[in-house]
Amino acid sequence: ANATTAAWTMAAGADGVRTVYARFTDNAGNVSSVVSDTITLDTIAPAAPVISTPTNNTLTNATARPTISGTAEAGASVNVKDGASSLGLVTATGGNWSLAPGGATLTAGVHSFTATASDAAGNTSTASTAVTYTIDTTAPVITLTGTSPLTVAHGSTYTDAGATATDAVDGNLTGSIAVVSNVNTAAVGTYTVTYNVSDAAGNTATQVTR
Numbered sequence: 001a002n003a004t005t006a007a008w009t010m011a012a013g014a015d016g017v018r019t020v021y022a023r024f025t026d027n028a029g030n031v032s033s034v035v036s037d038t039i040t041l042d043t044i045a046p047a048a049p050v051i052s053t054p055t056n057n058t059l060t061n062a063t064a065r066p067t068i069s070g071t072a073e074a075g076a077s078v079n080v081k082d083g084a085s086s087l088g089l090v091t092a093t094g095g096n097w098s099l100a101p102g103g104a105t106l107t108a109g110v111h112s113f114t115a116t117a118s119d120a121a122g123n124t125s126t127a128s129t130a131v132t133y134t135i136d137t138t139a140p141v142i143t144l145t146g147t148s149p150l151t152v153a154h155g156s157t158y159t160d161a162g163a164t165a166t167d168a169v170d171g172n173l174t175g176s177i178a179v180v181s182n183v184n185t186a187a188v189g190t191y192t193v194t195y196n197v198s199d200a201a202g203n204t205a206t207q208v209t210r
Contacts, residue, residue: 017038017039017040018038018039018040019036019037019038019039020036020037020038020039021034021035021036022034022035022036023035040121042119042120042121042123043121043123044123045119045123045124045125045126046072046073046076046117046118046119046123046124046125047072047073047117047125048116048117048125048126048127048128048129049070049071049072049076049078049092049097049115049116049117049125049128050070050071050072050128050129051068051069051070051113051114051115051128051129051131052069052070052071053066053067053068053069053070054066054067054068054113054131054133055131056131056132057132057134058131058132058133058134059134059136059169059200059201060133060134060135060136060201060202061135061136061137061201061202061203062135063105063106063107063108063135063137064101064102064105064106065087065101065102065103065104065105065106066101066133067098067099067100067101068080068087068098068099068113068115069096069097069098069099070096070097070115070128071092071095071096071097072092072095072097072115072117072125073092073095073117073119073125074092074093074094074095075091075092075093075119075120076091076092076117076118076119076125077089077090077091077092077117077118077119078090078091078092078097078099078115078116078117079115079116079117079118080099080113080114080115081113081114081115081116081127082106082111082112082113083111083112087099087103087113088103092117097115106133106135107135108135108136108137108138109134109135110132110133110134111132111133111134111135112130112131112132112133113130113131113133114127114128114129114130114131115127115128116128134169134201135201136168136169136199136200136201136203137201137203138167138168138169138203139167139199139203139204139205139206140165140166140167140170140173140197140198140199140203140205141165141166141167141205141206142163142164142165142177142195142196142197142205142206142207142208143163143164143165143166143208144161144163144195144208144210145161145162145163145164146161146162146210147161148209148210149210150210152183152185153185154185154186154188155185155186156185157185158181158183158185160179160181160183160193160210161210162174162177162179163177163179163195163208165177165195165197165205167199167203169199169200169201170199170200173197173199176197176198177195177196177197178195178196178197179193179194179195180193180194180196181193181194192209192210193209193210194207194208194209195207195208195209195210
């Protein structure tokens, strides 16, 4: 008998393991023995993954892509994204997954990391809760207040005029300026007052002196 191909559709039903049986009849009426196959029906998408590292609202001055890790359905393929761009695919082994650091460096600014999980049947979860990751590579700027250089009368009282500091991300950092002064008006000489500040991401301003 000549073999032919026929298409058929399995009836809808609950997810689970199905056993399909078939037999074939040729034009002469000869009937084959029964053949069977097992099919697992899975129409349920995995739960959304969870990103545990980095933590939400991380602020850093490092542009290298960090380790991104979390949990998902065991065996699922996890697609890690930065906005709409995929950073890589990893497998959730025993329910845990981790995308190693590396790849292209990240640009300065705000990044949004999410992850989706896909199971072996092709069902894809909704996206995880987004993790905000901000890269700040711009140092604060210190501006002196008052005159520099400054002449002070011998034996008088020296009152420092101070300085201001601003940062693109942190805003006003004037209150965080570290001032070092060894001015001693009782002794004639030349003295230097230094002003330093760093932002929350670890960027250090260029030191300013008076």
